[in-house]
Amino acid sequence: MSTIAPEFRLSRFIASLTDIIFWVLLIFSLVGLPLVFILLFYIKLPIVNGQLLTPYLAMTWMADPSRTIPIIKSLIHTEFFRIIAFPGFGFAALLAAATIFVERKFLAKIQLRVGPLYCGKIEGILQLMGDGLKLISKEIIIPAKADKPIFWVAPLLFVGTAAAFASLIPVAPGWVVSNPNVGLLVVFATIGFFPIIVVLSSWSANSKWTFIGGIRALHQMISFEIPLILSLLGIVILTGTLNLTEIVESQQHYWWIVFMPIGAIVFFITILAELERIPFDLPEAESEIVAGWLTEFSGMMYGLIQLGTYLKLYAFAGLFTVLFLGGWNGPMVWPPFPQEIITNGITIGPITAHIPGLPLFDQDMLNGTLWFVIKTVGVILVILLPRGVFPRIRIDLLLYTGWYKLIGLAFINIFIALGLLYAGVLGHGGLIQ
């Protein structure tokens, strides 16, 4: 079946692997170990708890769970972990990568196709890894007469801006990378950077397809930013705050989508346009202008743009959840951590292991994360859904929709919010608290 490497033999592959392992071990024991010992000879090792911290002792501690779990727990509460792993880049990138695969299978099922099937044997679950390896191993081609500095830096800026956007989303109580007092305004300011990056990268590639796509993206993003901002003002009026965490906390009893369905619909349509998804995928209309502003990107540069696009998708879906669907609020379904493990330790046969520092995460955080992920994944699926059924709309209809209908609906939403506020139903001192 495979035609990529017809001469492939598994035995030879394993032989080459063992060969590499042999040489690595040999070189390490002949060169690496003596170097380590020479270094250890000169380094003054500290004395911890009356014991000299030899490498053997350090390794023993690393293998002992009762000593490592407090270290891991203190690591989890550092700023570094937040930025790199949990509510920050790692978590967002994981969800984004899962979205790429789910989108392909999901659309295929909608359109009665099979989608990725061969890679990984079971329903093509390794397709994403295969695509990633392909993108990494591909050559990066810079077009002749391209403006090289801007062309090189554009994918990085795109991923960086998308990650900055994702870092503003509160995932669980207290679990957010950056929690500025004017969070919603920071979101608007961050969204404003995307058109600049798109139009600069499209101009720098020196190709007419990218430039047409970039100009379309600019029109689309700029004109849909206004209804996006206006559709969220109702929530700001009712909650009286711009902080995203406080907005989530204001939705403990009811979600804002109950009172402001029009705002939610307008915001959802603007999300589709800002993300350049069908039916608003004019900037990368593959049947008209090759791939729009992505045309000249190849290899990992395209991979970075793709990662940034899906990070942006996650961030927008998370923002929708935070603003309209109550964020992490939900019934407590996560089971509490078993108390006897904390007090008595784990008993396996004759051995009883006392592990201090457990549990790693408290129940509120896990429950909040669960509800946030469930809601966000739901929103992501609804964002993916139009791609299976809708055609692309014309650009004049797009601009007409954005400037007339959506802005009008957004103002209606603001008036509804003001009415609820002045009628004394919601807001400070209202009937429903």
Place this chain on the structure above:
Amino acid sequence: MANGAQHMVDSIFLAVSVLTIGSAIAALEIRSLIYGSIALMITLSGIAGFFLLLDAPFVAMFQLSVYVGSIAVLILFTVMLVRRELIFNKIEDSRRRYAGIGLMIIIMLGIGTIIIGSGLKTMETNTQTIDYRKIGEDFLTYYSPALIVMALILSSSVIGALALAKREDVTNEQRTD
């Protein structure tokens, strides 16, 4: 501890100042219009950085979303669509440049003496940060006439722009249904 934080703020202030002024000079001096507008964007972002240092994140974020997100994009867009050979003819004149630099120094010295003499030194620097809610309250109560005048000016300018942009001689042949 407070002293250390003060030094931190000072170094950030210096870095932002160098970035802002350097990119402003670059925006004027770079021959490529695209790079010039990118430098202008950095200048405007640097001003947002000053607002952040002044504990005014509200103003800083509006600076970013309005000046960088809209006005700089507009400039960039316009620059991309023109061919600069057609609209500019270079006048290289060193005397003009020196005269400009001299004029700038004179103006800055003048403004500087006015600012220093204006009692700025007696200003409280360790006051509480003003919340944006307080700004909103003040706008709707004490400064409400000013707010109404601003709203009227802005809406009249929007209506004027629409009236200017609406051309009678171009018929729209595209269907809008």
